[in-house]
Amino acid sequence: MSIGKLGAGNSGFRLDINGLRALAVTAVVLYHFNVGGVTGGFVGVDVFFVISGFLMSGIIANGLQQGNFSVLSFYWARAQRIIPALVFVAVVLLVLGWFFLAPSDYKMLGRHVRQSLFFISNIGYLKESGYFDSASHGKWLLHTWSLSVEWQFYLALPLVLVAVWKVFPGKKAMTVAHLIALVVSFIICVKLTHAAPQKAFYLLQARSWEMLLGGLCFLVGAELKLSQGVRKTLEYAGLLLIVASVFCLDPSQAWPGYLALLPTLGAAMVLAAKSDSSWWSHNRLTEWLGTRSYSLYLWHWPLVAALFYCYQQNSSLWITAAILLALLMSELSYRFVEQPLRFGLKRLSLFRAVACLTGLLIVTGGMAQVVINKGGLTARMPAQFLEMEQRALVGNNSRNGERLAKGAPCVYGGKDIELMVIGDSHAAVLVTVAQGELPSQEQGVYFQAAPACLPVIGITEREHADQGEDDPCNRMKEQLAKTLDTEMSQVPVIEINRTSMYPLGYNGDDQTEKRKPQAFTDTPVDAATPESLKEFGRLYVESACAIAKNRPLYLVRPIPEMKIEMPEAVGKQMLLGKQHDFTLSREDYRARNAFVWSIQDQAHDQCGVQILDPLPYLCDDNVCYGSKGGEPLYFDDNHLNALGSSLLAPMFAKAFAAMPHMHNREGAVGANQMATGNSPPKA
Template identity: 35%
Template sequence: MSFDSTIRYRRDIDGLRAVAVLAVVFFHAFPVWEPGGFIGVDIFFVISGFLISGIIFRDLEAGSFSYADFYARRIKRIFPALAVVLAACCITGWFWMQPEEYKKLGRDVISGGAFFSNLALWKETGYFDAAAETKPLLHLWSLGVEEQFYLVWPILLGLMWRRLNFLTVSLTIAVASFALNVATVNTHPGAAFYSPLSRFWELMAGSILAYLQMYHPKKRVGSENWRSSAGAGLVLAGIVLLDRTSTFPGWAAVLPVLGAFLLLSAPESWLNRAVLGNAGIRSIGLISYPLYLWHWPIFYAVSNHDLWAGAGAYGARWIALAVAYCLSAMTYLLVEKPIRFGKLKEQATIFSTAAITALILLGMSIVWTDGFSYRSRGEIAQLSQLAGKYPATEWRDHTCFLDPQQDDTRFTADCAASGHRPALFLWGDSYAAALYPGLLALQARNNFGVSQYTASACPPLMNVDFSDRPFCAEINRGILQRIAHAKPQTVLLGANWAYGQTSKNYNVNHLQDTVAALKAIGVARIVVVGPMPQWEKPMPSMLMQCASMQKMIGTNEFSRCGLVKGIEDLDRSMEKRVKSLGVWYASAYTALCNKAGCLTVINGTSVSSYDVGHLTPDASRYAVQKMATLILAH
């Protein structure tokens, strides 16, 4: 078996790094331009597997491989820039974030510094986790996957080297990982996306290519120009054809992974030499790691300003890009280069490890002190005590309100109203489940029964493709059968209708199919509850940010500060749409809002939403009472 032991710098790899990071950055800044730009992360995985595995192979072949040296190199490569970004977030957060928000940042600093962000996000992928825009360190999930791979892969290589056939073992691992990814992407999408086991095949693809190029350098499939062109086409197809609604990773991830594989296999092709090897593109590739680290926290900061989505959106986003680029270049020149290649490289491992450890301890302190809550004074301090908690008990979580991993069989017997006539049947997602505390209070005063059949991220819509939400179609079919059996006087439909602007699952045009199905089984009264007010940040963080602008503590306080625009217009259009179907419409927006704004604080003791839109139990009771005449049969 021949072995190519030469180690040479490949300009085209830095160019491919630039393509990967620009795809991610522009996807976050201008998603309309690059709907599938998130595949840049998958390209990074293949590059990483190719380069790092190549280094390990050469050291193993030479008999000089050392686990200590390997992990020291990883620390010098990953820790310094990461420490700078984490420290900047902690410092900025001290001055800018309110306690509850700062506490969440502390958790993210811990998981990011310890490289388990992907596992933390996997755990939080329930429908109730804060939106991505509320996580300034969301992007560190990919570092978690990569570093978890390198905790296992060098050890496995050391164990099987000269003992087992590398290609047989590595292909078996890669195929098993890919199969797990495909098997779980529909039923457990959070696991498929964040689990290292369902992502390792992407790094393994790069590892296998590195092995082939070293031990079988003369074996080629097609010309290099053909391979590079095909690879570029696959990457471009992924960027253009995929989007946020795509089932990913799954089979779709083959586009960027195979594309990167083919491009890496063709270093002498014209495209690699003339385009990816171009000095301008390579300069971006050199700072790709700090650019990846910096861009999302900066976008997060800017996205909380009206300019991000307003008339000046393009200007604001280009400025954010420029700031991210400048900080990345400075981090590369002043931190990465001196530590990896300069006079500091000998002490870099110890200092870098100490810095990350200190930041993890700082993150723990932020969490333990509730975001250093003593920073709040007066009215801010009062608001910090009103934090809404996820009302699992009042929503009947896991029994009458199912999470994404539960199917229709998990509804329990007490979800059905028994012995009460007239009866009301509640059907919908988590926003519908949030109405249950209010309906329960209304029931006590009006003597009717309430059945609750709700499931997260599962709107009450028939004939919808729920391929990215396991069990939803099955749950809706089962609920329709239960309604036919129970024969309730009223069916109440509720959902996060505002989500329809970004999710195909929430297309309100499908309401007509649901209404038709309900009428076909004899339901006399159908009531659709309209969209809830939405807020730019979870409460009470939003209120604390607004407290300097207006008084927020009182009996019932209404505000427009931080209120998401467009919900009122959606409410009006939905009302027309629903009434045209010949059913009743209950406007939650009208119940919760007036000329001064929308309800924020109830009786000075509770916020109206525990996150950006789900009603707290107190707000549910308030809103349902306001809508009582529409909800109850006349």
């Protein structure tokens, strides 16, 4: 976000720039707190970028013209303005994290503090999940990505402009340099937005055009002589573009790309109008928000993350309290940290000032590095927390095992194959529970599954599209089809999948790509349609009936998806001194899985497929449980852990009791009797 305060490189305080800051920070804050339908409030950062470019190019251009510009002085001025308040926020978060963050989260915070202090957090976040993902709310310094982009721009801009000035002195050459760099960056931005949207969002080369647009506005606007009427038209047209962007755009649209022209051109138009007497910028509230915009920007996001940490992100009361606290913290930070340190450093000798600021960075960075090196300082955690976490994360090792990752078959239990279990990672979680309920230890389960893979011919998963024969899902489908045709022709099959994910998309994840259906028939679709659901259902039922033609087939109803990570949620409550069970209402479960239930019922009616329902074992009449008595039943948001899986043992036992061949030793198929002559390895 913009950190300059002086207008256009001179000593005048421009109210229109301050007003733009106020508008931008208000949009960002309301968007992050999910207030007032501000679906496009993230464009406030783009407005800040334009302001930064305008101010920085102005400072450099005026300094070069006056012959007194110093690159090092430029860097030092930016450091004095940005670093003290940023360090303060980082230290407060590290202190609070000691008491309230689990080791993995505390270690991540340490890493993010280090990246933020050295202005490379945009690169760090690029390697993690996206800005609009639900996981982003657990990153307490996510908003510093924009500071990193700006700082990287600040490092490059004076060097480039000084070099241009030495070869071609004058504003004309600087203007041409701005224009060329702007066009190149914009082309990169547009291309990356479609090919690699996270790179387009986070990287300097795709974002610098916005700051260069501000710089170009300064260089060109300084020469423009506009009438009062034209200036007013520019001003209000620019404001209209910004406000329209704030309320009409949303995270589902390709961003930044072409759409980023709307708020950035709007900001440039307001800057070009140079209006210091407008009602929207000339009032106490706007002036207060504008001057505190940097502090407010720094403090608001940790409070947003805190709401999500406490699972109060939808509480109007908590949101209101958090916004008021953000305003209070920004005032305190501005009065007692930002301003005193900024002007206090100026009263010191340059050597002492640099030493003080460097010392702040070293001490805070050192704190963060200790947290990282010590793995989040596990020793500070109560023993009860560590024991809970260890129990919660115990699951079926095969979920992440080599066989699952490769989509390869294996055998659980004895050599006499009495059952096949197929599916995706949900099948891998439950296969050992099923094997444990077989009547005899000599009986075994033939298992084959692949991650995010639905064993239905004719359906393609997004994750595995265009991956070729070596892809684990494609390999599993091909091999499984042969196995079902030629081997164990009478052995019952249990199919277990996170089925609703494929036609509908992930549940509870904000990332655009994950909200889309994760499987398709002909071409990917961005949202489920009646046509896509009809075709998916047809292929699903056909596949089920094809399997059931020669053997009993049991389809397991979808496991409840809790939407939040259960070990993390229970751990947070424990650290906050609270304990309650996390649940999902039956209504939410039905709304999510009604379509899958309907096609499973259709398969039952059409060809006698049997249904296994986990809900009686995981739910009561009103809710499904993600935890019970302070013990998580899942090791993430949708995979049951060992405790949760064990609750389904009676479901399998009841099903096996109704299978006569399970108790007839003559019906067993030996692993060494398979048609291929190569039995799968023991799991």
